[in-house]
Amino acid sequence: MQKILIETIRIDGFRGLKDFKMSLSETTVLTGMNNVGKTSVLKALQLLFGNGSFLAVEDLHIDNNGKSAQIIVDAKIIAVDEEGKRTANFSDVWEIAFGEANIKMDAENYAYVPLRAKYTFQTLQNTFNRDMQVLNEWDSTSIAWQDLQGKKSTIKGECFQFHYLDAKRDIQDDIKARTSYLGKMLGDVVSNYDPQDVVELEKKISSLNAEAIDKSEVLRRIQESLKGIDATMDSSGKVYVSPFAKKLRDLNKGLTIHYGTEDNSFTMDYHGMGTRSWSSMLSFKAFVKQMSESKNPDEEAFFPIIAIEEPEAHLHPNAQKQLYKQMNEMPGIKIIATHSPYVAACSELSMLRGMYKVGEKTVCGNLPMTKLTAEEQRKISQAVLMSNGELLFAKAIVLGEGETEVQALPIFCQKHWGLAPVESGLSFIDVKGCGNYYPFVALANAFQIPWYIFSDGEERTKKGLKTLLEKTYNEDREVTEQKNIFVIPNEKDFEGMLLEDGYRDEIESAIEQLKGKDFIAKYIEDNNHTTKRREKTQEVCESCHQNIFVNIERVYDGEDGRLSALDDIMEKNKAQLGPVLANCIIESGKALPPLIVKLFDGIKKDICHV
Amino acid sequence: MCKIKLSPKQQEIAALKDGAVLVRASAGSGKTRVLVERIKMLAGITKRKVLAITFTNKACEEIRTRLAEVDENLLEHVFVVTFHGLCESIIENHIAATRFETMPQIFTDDDRKKILEETITEIPSLTQWYKGLNDKERKEKLYRALDNISLIKRSVIPDNELGGFIRDEQMHNLYLSYREHMDSLNAIDFDDLLLNAYLLLINNPRIADLYRRSFTYICVDEAQDLNKAQYMVLRAITGGEHKNVMLVGDTKQSIYAFNGSSSEYMDDWFVRDYHPTEYDLNENYRSAKSILDYAQKVVYDDSLDVTLPYTGVCEECAYDTPCEEAKGVVDKIKSLVGTEIEGCDEKLNYTDIAVLARNKFVLGKIEEQLKSCGLPYHYKTTGNGQGFISTAAKAFDLAMVVRANPYDRLHLDMLQSLVGTSNCESLQQVTDSIQDIFLKAVVQHALLLKDDCSNMLHSIKEVLKILKTSSANQFKSEDEALATFDEFELLMHHWNLYAKSVINYSLSAFRNAMSLGQTSAVYAEGEGITLSTIHTMKGQQAVVVFLIGMDDGTFPDYRSIRKGSESLEMQQEKNNLYVAVTRAQRYLYISYPKKRNMPWGDWSIRKKSSLLPNQ
Numbered sequence A: 001m002q003k004i005l006i007e008t009i010r011i012d013g014f015r016g017l018k019d020f021k022m023s024l025s026e027t028t029v030l031t032g033m034n035n036v037g038k039t040s041v042l043k044a045l046q047l048l049f050g051n052g053s054f055l056a057v058e059d060l061h062i063d064n065n066g067k068s069a070q071i072i073v074d075a076k077i078i079a080v081d082e083e084g085k086r087t088a089n090f091s092d093v094w095e096i097a098f099g100e101a102n103i104k105m106d107a108e109n110y111a112y113v114p115l116r117a118k119y120t121f122q123t124l125q126n127t128f129n130r131d132m133q134v135l136n137e138w139d140s141t142s143i144a145w146q147d148l149q150g151k152k153s154t155i156k157g158e159c160f161q162f163h164y165l166d167a168k169r170d171i172q173d174d175i176k177a178r179t180s181y182l183g184k185m186l187g188d189v190v191s192n193y194d195p196q197d198v199v200e201l202e203k204k205i206s207s208l209n210a211e212a213i214d215k216s217e218v219l220r221r222i223q224e225s226l227k228g229i230d231a232t233m234d235s236s237g238k239v240y241v242s243p244f245a246k247k248l249r250d251l252n253k254g255l256t257i258h259y260g261t262e263d264n265s266f267t268m269d270y271h272g273m274g275t276r277s278w279s280s281m282l283s284f285k286a287f288v289k290q291m292s293e294s295k296n297p298d299e300e301a302f303f304p305i306i307a308i309e310e311p312e313a314h315l316h317p318n319a320q321k322q323l324y325k326q327m328n329e330m331p332g333i334k335i336i337a338t339h340s341p342y343v344a345a346c347s348e349l350s351m352l353r354g355m356y357k358v359g360e361k362t363v364c365g366n367l368p369m370t371k372l373t374a375e376e377q378r379k380i381s382q383a384v385l386m387s388n389g390e391l392l393f394a395k396a397i398v399l400g401e402g403e404t405e406v407q408a409l410p411i412f413c414q415k416h417w418g419l420a421p422v423e424s425g426l427s428f429i430d431v432k433g434c435g436n437y438y439p440f441v442a443l444a445n446a447f448q449i450p451w452y453i454f455s456d457g458e459e460r461t462k463k464g465l466k467t468l469l470e471k472t473y474n475e476d477r478e479v480t481e482q483k484n485i486f487v488i489p490n491e492k493d494f495e496g497m498l499l500e501d502g503y504r505d506e507i508e509s510a511i512e513q514l515k516g517k518d519f520i521a522k523y524i525e526d527n528n529h530t531t532k533r534r535e536k537t538q539e540v541c542e543s544c545h546q547n548i549f550v551n552i553e554r555v556y557d558g559e560d561g562r563l564s565a566l567d568d569i570m571e572k573n574k575a576q577l578g579p580v581l582a583n584c585i586i587e588s589g590k591a592l593p594p595l596i597v598k599l600f601d602g603i604k605k606d607i608c609h610v
Numbered sequence B: 001m002c003k004i005k006l007s008p009k010q011q012e013i014a015a016l017k018d019g020a021v022l023v024r025a026s027a028g029s030g031k032t033r034v035l036v037e038r039i040k041m042l043a044g045i046t047k048r049k050v051l052a053i054t055f056t057n058k059a060c061e062e063i064r065t066r067l068a069e070v071d072e073n074l075l076e077h078v079f080v081v082t083f084h085g086l087c088e089s090i091i092e093n094h095i096a097a098t099r100f101e102t103m104p105q106i107f108t109d110d111d112r113k114k115i116l117e118e119t120i121t122e123i124p125s126l127t128q129w130y131k132g133l134n135d136k137e138r139k140e141k142l143y144r145a146l147d148n149i150s151l152i153k154r155s156v157i158p159d160n161e162l163g164g165f166i167r168d169e170q171m172h173n174l175y176l177s178y179r180e181h182m183d184s185l186n187a188i189d190f191d192d193l194l195l196n197a198y199l200l201l202i203n204n205p206r207i208a209d210l211y212r213r214s215f216t217y218i219c220v221d222e223a224q225d226l227n228k229a230q231y232m233v234l235r236a237i238t239g240g241e242h243k244n245v246m247l248v249g250d251t252k253q254s255i256y257a258f259n260g261s262s263s264e265y266m267d268d269w270f271v272r273d274y275h276p277t278e279y280d281l282n283e284n285y286r287s288a289k290s291i292l293d294y295a296q297k298v299v300y301d302d303s304l305d306v307t308l309p310y311t312g313v314c315e316e317c318a319y320d321t322p323c324e325e326a327k328g329v330v331d332k333i334k335s336l337v338g339t340e341i342e343g344c345d346e347k348l349n350y351t352d353i354a355v356l357a358r359n360k361f362v363l364g365k366i367e368e369q370l371k372s373c374g375l376p377y378h379y380k381t382t383g384n385g386q387g388f389i390s391t392a393a394k395a396f397d398l399a400m401v402v403r404a405n406p407y408d409r410l411h412l413d414m415l416q417s418l419v420g421t422s423n424c425e426s427l428q429q430v431t432d433s434i435q436d437i438f439l440k441a442v443v444q445h446a447l448l449l450k451d452d453c454s455n456m457l458h459s460i461k462e463v464l465k466i467l468k469t470s471s472a473n474q475f476k477s478e479d480e481a482l483a484t485f486d487e488f489e490l491l492m493h494h495w496n497l498y499a500k501s502v503i504n505y506s507l508s509a510f511r512n513a514m515s516l517g518q519t520s521a522v523y524a525e526g527e528g529i530t531l532s533t534i535h536t537m538k539g540q541q542a543v544v545v546f547l548i549g550m551d552d553g554t555f556p557d558y559r560s561i562r563k564g565s566e567s568l569e570m571q572q573e574k575n576n577l578y579v580a581v582t583r584a585q586r587y588l589y590i591s592y593p594k595k596r597n598m599p600w601g602d603w604s605i606r607k608k609s610s611l612l613p614n615q
Helices: A038-049 A092-098 A171-176 A181-187 A195-214 A217-226 A228-232 A248-254 A273-294 A317-328 A341-346 A374-386 A403-417 A438-446 A459-473 A494-500 A504-515 A519-527 A558-572 A574-587 A594-606 B008-014 B031-045 B057-070 B072-077 B083-093 B109-122 B124-131 B135-154 B159-165 B169-184 B190-203 B205-214 B228-238 B264-274 B289-298 B322-336 B360-373 B391-404 B409-419 B427-433 B437-447 B456-469 B478-501 B507-515 B558-562 B568-581
Strands: A004-012 A020-023 A027-032 A070-079 A111-122 A127-135 A150-152 A162-165 A258-261 A264-267 A305-309 A333-337 A352-358 A361-365 A396-400 A426-430 A451-455 A485-487 A531-540 A547-553 B021-025 B049-054 B078-082 B105-107 B187-189 B215-220 B245-249 B277-281 B313-319 B353-357 B377-379 B529-533 B542-547 B584-593 B595-597 B603-605
Touching (some): A004 A038, A020 A361, A027 A038, A027 A317, A027 A341, A038 A070, A038 A305, A092 B205, A162 A273, A171 A273, A181 A248, A195 A217, A317 A333, A374 A438, A396 A403, A396 A438, A396 A594, A403 A594, A438 A451, A494 A504, A494 A558, A504 A519, A504 A574, B008 B277, B021 B031, B031 B049, B031 B057, B031 B072, B049 B057, B057 B072, B072 B078, B083 B190, B083 B228, B105 B109, B105 B507, B109 B124, B109 B135, B109 B169, B109 B187, B135 B190, B135 B228, B169 B187, B187 B190, B190 B228, B205 B215, B228 B264, B289 B568, B289 B584, B322 B353, B322 B360, B322 B542, B360 B377, B360 B529, B391 B409, B391 B437
Parallel strands (some): A027 A352, A162 A305, A451 A485, B021 B277, B049 B078, B049 B215, B105 B187, B313 B584, B353 B529, B353 B542
Antiparallel strands (some): A004 A020, A004 A070, A127 A150, A258 A264, A352 A361, A531 A547, B595 B603
């Protein structure tokens, strides 16, 4: 199959969308709050590639400047190869389908088609006038994109196969409706039989019918009494009762779909909406595959555009996880609007788009893929998967660089707000080192999720934060001026902060809970005055000309020594310590550490609806 | 005439597929039919398109009609177009790749003349000189300069090589100023169409590639009339790789040298660049034997193959005066109409007759005579640049141009002097200041035209409605009233043809289509006897042809005679005569007056044209 790609779409004057731009990939997964305009994007694609029969005057955008006079939907269609990589020219079938008059060249001399649908409202007739155009160019430095000039498109409508799968799909309706995808396939089923087989099958059905009637007193009686019709009609016709469809061409009329175990299955009527909706989607998939296989890839331009609304509707999480793969396998350009973290978590990062509002304006964000290394991308993917996709739908993301605090913070949060993290919508992520914040901040920014950093106070860490700010905002910013970055004072780490804030007793009891009584004393006894690490000095050996290393030993003597022993123990056990420690602090009835309270209050102020 | 099967030679050419081909087809060899047959075949085998380039809109229409008769769907795979039309569509489709922001307005020859005159008055050194000339000299100089400008453009001379091409410093200046002036109005002339399309293609190789791939086969008709710019456009489209180009032409019929055409592009350049397989198509299916014999004496063709079994008539006659000549011709017409003709199913009709002359003025006497006898006739026009006569239609047309292109100060000023306003900066101001109520309404309607022309028909109808309710005494004369009415109907006709032929309506495109003659191709076809110059009759034929004014000085033109018998001009005159003779299918009457009344009142004794063979 020869591919094309819709690189970008622009929508103006349609429902909540004004001056809206969005990039697409072969599969695009669109997330966003309810009412943000995901369905509007799908419907806008229908306006461009399908039809606008659903339009009503209410679909015109209204804002403070009044009502839009027209709806504009643009798509920049570009040439891609089998792998989806952009190519300079359209493949043969697409070049022919578009025609030399409609193909433009961009500044880099890559071919594209700037397609536009313009719907103008006709007040008198109360209808919309549709105008399909090919723009002279995709953008211009001197005029707004909405005012770009074009010519009437000479691209044939059938060139674009647009399919819209709405959220209310149901396999039961599909079977009955001849216009549904399933109905269309079933309607054609008889032509796929060998004519000889048709004869044989119909013969079998005929004898089956005869037997069924013969053995049923009820049916026989019905047939007998209906014979009375013969008498009143002048024709020589006869009345037949056929429990099973007589002709193969009527196969679709009596077709049922069962689901269950072999000896205990139910027809679809008895299944829940989840199964029915899913089945409907799969039957559509079969339809598209059938279509694409019936086309000669060297002769016909075929690459459908499929808009799918809430594919996850009514489905179990495990089913939702399979769903993405099934949709992604369909041939064509897919745009999927979803609220399912599972579906979003399965898709590639580059396919994710988040819609959100900035003031009155709806915008769409995506990850800055070119600014992320493969390793950073992998880290995001992993975090998204770990959270089962919840991360993408979080109300706020709190980033930390140590296991202890990232485990302790949700527990403190629950205590502070009286809400479980799931309820509050907060996600806590351990980025594992101060150099690793960027990908997560990029993710949060792309999806317009407020983000917060709870950071250690070492110089090295602060430097890392400074670099992060520069990379994120492309300018020099002071860490101390950022309201969403909380740095532990006095160059301490989390554990150091707790000790400083006077939670020594709670720390000791947490360690004992975790490691058993007297663990601390034993630890001090075992490790006091042992070598902790070797440290490089400035002195150089005269014979080998290398720096001289000295041993740094653990000193656990006295009160200060005990504190540093506690610090070392916490460091060694940070993987498990967090929750225990947090609970000990809460149980103590003491106030939470002030910086943590400050963090939570800051978040609360930003997102008042938590 | 009934359709006869293609001859084996014609069949061979019609069946040619890949490769470069040059077909030398003499007059009457059925080349258009062969071309159409081949296009039909190619359209059936290509997934893309066949590009068929012809020289007139009329020829385009003919090829389209013939293809549509076979199968409407064929037209999806054929792009039949003139060179100008092709270039316009390339520029319009890829306007972003040109130096224009919006499609420029195409200026006709009248417009060009005015622009040039304005340009001259803007150059102080030229103004003095120009003022010193008398009217006749001015006119002559203007035309000379315009021809030079055309020639520069048609010869595709880049600016840095201009020095070598025009040695005259003033002409050099004038050329550049003229171009600047046109640019400032977002206007281009016909030659610019070719030049800009050429530049677009060579500056944007990917776009040229796109067209190269789109047109699997290219056919060019009347290729002996190619000029350099046209050849370069063709070359830019085909690049070095595209070889499926067929040129069809006849060196003997090359008659457009005066505007930069030369058969050398077909005979030498094409052969050198494309290495075509060459074919001769020299069977004659058009003219009777006696006419062909005569043509052979004009330009000898050793390969000519006569196939028609009819003898026909070919006579020369001398009359005393042009008046006598006209009478003689009309008497002959009267006696011929209604008679049987060899090889024709129907009796001779007025529409089968054409009167041809070297220039339009010679036809005046014939027209008078036909008028007084009440015989039907029409002038054949190329359809290009048809102007309006009535003040109202002119005003509407001008206002429409200004409406489409607000930069166009030239037409704004023309409109102003026409409707009697002055110092207006915009169309709105003109509308406001017009005194005449009718003209005001007309211009108002043009002002309110929408860019997409959605109210064009409505506006024209509104004007017609006002006309119907007004009385004739509101106009200068009854003629003016009638002309106004006719011309708005004509405008509506132009619009209808335009609307039918394109899917994309725009005001400037409509005007451009009118300027390119694309909207009058069908309309120009008139009833009755055809009066035509030889140039306009090209590519067409008539059962009976009268070739009049065959006296030396008229045909050949006195200017050509001055250049000497071996000059290119005289060779062209010979070709002209060849074209004229080969238009005739059965009867050919060649005549000349023995004396002519000169503009200064004297009678001048005339000799039979030296071009004509001595019998």
